[in-house]
Amino acid sequence: MIHAAVKLSKSVISLSRTSSVAATSSQPLRFLHDGTNGPSSNPVAVQMINYALSHARSQKSDESYAQGMLILEQCLSTQSSESEGQFAQNSIGTVLLAMSNLLYERGRFEEAIEKLHGVQGLTRSSLGVRVAATETLVGLYLQLGQDDTSSVLADKCLEFLHKDDLRSNGGSKESLIARAKAVKGLVELVTGNLESAESFFHGVQDTEARNGTAVLSYGEFLHATQQFSLAKELYQNIIEGVPKNEDFSDMNTLAICNMASDEVLLAATFALGQLESHMGNFGAAEEILTKALTKTEEYFGSSHPKVGVVLTCIALMYRNKARQERSSSLLIQEGLYRRAIEFLKAPPLESKETKLDRGDILALARVGYAEVLCVQQNRKTEGEKMKTWAEAVWSNRRMSLTDVLDISEPSSKVPVIDARISRVL
Numbered sequence: 002m003i004h005a006a007v008k009l010s011k012s013v014i015s016l017s018r019t020s021s022v023a024a025t026s027s028q029p030l031r032f033l034h035d036g037t038n039g040p041s042s043n044p045v046a047v048q049m050i051n052y053a054l055s056h057a058r059s060q061k062s063d064e065s066y067a068q069g070m071l072i073l074e075q076c077l078s079t080q081s082s083e084s085e086g087q088f089a090q091n092s093i094g095t096v097l098l099a100m101s102n103l104l105y106e107r108g109r110f111e112e113a114i115e116k117l118h119g120v121q122g123l124t125r126s127s128l129g130v131r132v133a134a135t136e137t138l139v140g141l142y143l144q145l146g147q148d149d150t151s152s153v154l155a156d157k158c159l160e161f162l163h164k165d166d167l168r169s170n171g172g173s174k175e176s177l178i179a180r181a182k183a184v185k186g187l188v189e190l191v192t193g194n195l196e197s198a199e200s201f202f203h204g205v206q207d208t209e210a211r212n213g214t215a216v217l218s219y220g221e222f223l224h225a226t227q228q229f230s231l232a233k234e235l236y237q238n239i240i241e242g243v244p245k246n247e248d249f250s251d252m253n254t255l256a257i258c259n260m261a262s263d264e265v266l267l268a269a270t271f272a273l274g275q276l277e278s279h280m281g282n283f284g285a286a287e288e289i290l291t292k293a294l295t296k297t298e299e300y301f302g303s304s305h306p307k308v309g310v311v312l313t314c315i316a317l318m319y320r321n322k323a324r325q326e327r328s329s330s331l332l333i334q335e336g337l338y339r340r341a342i343e344f345l346k347a348p349p350l351e352s353k354e355t356k357l358d359r360g361d362i363l364a365l366a367r368v369g370y371a372e373v374l375c376v377q378q379n380r381k382t383e384g385e386k387m388k389t390w391a392e393a394v395w396s397n398r399r400m401s402l403t404d405v406l407d408i409s410e411p412s413s414k415v416p417v418i419d420a421r422i423s424r425v426l
Contacts, residue, residue, distance in 0.1 A: 050095060074100075133257060139188065146358075155188050156185070183202060217236075220239070224417045236273040239266065267420055274289035287318065291315075294315065313338070317365065
C-alpha cells in the first residue's frame with residue numbers, strides 16, 4: 002500500500018507539473034467556460050479530477066478509492082483557499098464535488114454530505130456549482146428518508162437562484178432554474194403532493210436541462226399520474242440523449258452522486274421497464290428491466306442494495322403478469338424476492354426498527370414474498386409475520402401496500418420506483 006501511494010503521488014505531481022507547463026507554453030490549455038466572459042475553473046484541477054475518478058473506478062476496491070481520494074486531496078491543497086474570486090471558488094467546488102462523488106460510491110453518505118455543504122459555503126462560485134451541490138444534497142437526503150431536510154434545501158436553492166444575477170450565466174439561466182424547480186418537484190412527489198409537484202414541473206420539457214435529471218423527475222410525475230405516452234417519450238429521450246459520463250469542465254451541467262448522468266440513464270431505463278409493465282406490455286418490460294439489472298450490476302456491483310431494488314421490481318412485474326394472464330410464477334417470484342431481501346440487507350423480522358434505508362423497497366419485497374408464502378399452508382404463519390412487518394415499515398404517503406398490490410385494477414394508483422433515490426413515488 003505504501004509503495005502504491007508513493008508511486009501514485011509521483012504520478013499526480015507529474016500530471017500537475019505537465020499541466021502547469023502546458024498552461025504557460027505557446028500552446029496554452031484552453032480555459033473552461035460556463036457561458037461567461039471569463040474562465041470558470043482551473044483546467045489542471047479538472048485533469049486531476051478526471052484522473053482520480055478513473056483511477057478509483059479502475060479496480061473498484063477500497064485501495065483504489067483511497068488512492069483516488071488522495072489525488073483529490075492533493076488537488077484541493079493546490080487550490081488557492083484564500084482567494085474569493087469565482088475562478089478559485091469554482092476550482093475548489095469542483096474538487097469537493099468529485100470527492101463527494103467517490104465517498105457516495107463507497108456508501109459513505111455522511112462524509113459526502115459534509116463535502117457538499119462545503120460547496121454551498123462557496124458563495125462566489127458559479128451558480129451551476131452550487132445548484133449541483135444542492136440538487137445532490139436533496140437527492141441524498143431523500144434516499145436517507147430525511148424528506149423535511151430535502152424540502153428545506155430545495156426551497157433554499159430556488160431562493161438563491163432568484164436572488165443571484167442569472168444574467169452572468171448566459172444561456173444556462175433556464176436550465177438551472179428548471180433543475181432547481183424539478184428537484185423541488187421530486188420532493189413533492191416523494192411526499193405524495195402531486196398537485197404541488199405539478200406546479201414545479203411547468204416548462205421543464207421545453208428547457209435545455211442537459212443533465213437529464215430534471216426531465217426524469219418530470220417523466221416520473223407523468224408516469225405516476227398515468228400519462229403514460231408522455232412519460233414514455235421523456236424516458237426514451239433521456240436514454241437516447243443524455244451523455245454517459247460526468248463532465249467536470251462545464252459548470253452548468255455538473256451532476257454527481259445519485260443525480261449523475263450514469264445514474265439518470267439507469268433510472269430512466271428502469272422507469273421505462275416499469276412503465277411497460279404498467280401498460281401490460283410484459284415482454285418489453287422483462288427485456289428492459291433485465292437490461293436495467295445488468296447495468297446496475299455492472300455499475301454498482303452484483304450484490305449492491307440497488308440490485309435489490311431492481312430485483313424487487315422484476316418480481317412485482319412477474320406477479321402482475323401472472324395475475325393478468327392467469328398463470329403462475331411463484332417459484333420465480335420467490336427466488337427474486339429472496340435475493341432482493343438479501344441484497345437490501347433486511348433486518349430480522351423481530352426487529353422493531355421502522356426507519357430503514359430503502360424501507361419502502363424492503364416493505365415491497367417482503368410483502369410480495371409474504372404473498373408467495375401465504376399460498377403454501379405450511380409457510381402461511383411465516384408469511385403473515387412478514388406481511389405485518391412490511392406494513393409497519395411502509396411509509397409512503399400516497400399509496401398503501403394494498404394499493405401497490407392492486408395495481409391491475411383500472412382505478413388503481415400507479416407506484417413508480419425512482420432508482421436514483423430508491424424510493425416509491
